[in-house]
Amino acid sequence: MPKPVAANDTAPVYRVSGRLREKDTKRLVSETRSSRIGPTALYYAGVTAPVISAGMALVARNTLDSTPVSDYWVWFGSSLMAAMAGIVWYLIFMRWSYRHRSGRAGETGAETEIDLTPEGLHIIRGAVDTRIAWSAVRTVRTRRSYTLILFEGANPLIVPDTWFGKDRNAARAFKMRLKQGASHGAQSTETGPGQP
DSSP: OOEEEEETEEEEEEEEEEEOOHHHHHHHHHHHOOOSSSSHHHHHHHHHHHHHHHHHHHHHHHHTTEEEEEEHOOOOOOOOHHHHHHHHHHHHHHHHHOOSSSHHHHHHHEEEEEESSSSSSEEEEEEEEEEEEEEGEEEEEEEEEEEEESSSSSEEEEEEGGGGOOHHHHHHHHHHHHHHTTTTTOOOEEETOOOO
């Protein structure tokens, strides 16, 4: 539950904590990534498919050379088999690389604690302690069931409304403080029920 905590008697620090569920991590991924397939997998699929194609073309040509067909049909048949092998390999590789679980174990395994201080955000997840200045906050997106914060030079952060329990006033105060702190340059968007 978020509670204002006195910070050196100057301004309150708003604190909330909780654990990300798989559902929350999927929301984070869908909001911040354009694909569920990572760039490394895409790269290797693109690199290996031509190699598979070339190998299949060589095997097909050597096999068809021993048959009584013209050179044209040997070339055409080996090219067709190479193309099909490359496409099939690419599709299989992409399917193998498809991310079935979103995020990493550290994101869902450890409890996350977020403090909104006068200087910025103080985020603690397990043994990792991160401080982000207000000037690094790029965008704050408030949705019906969560708030997404995008930073300059840091990974995005999602704050599910379930972390506030049934305390809507605490959730409202936390979001208002977040928007106030980030107001000097960040875009703030709010989406209500029925809106994307």
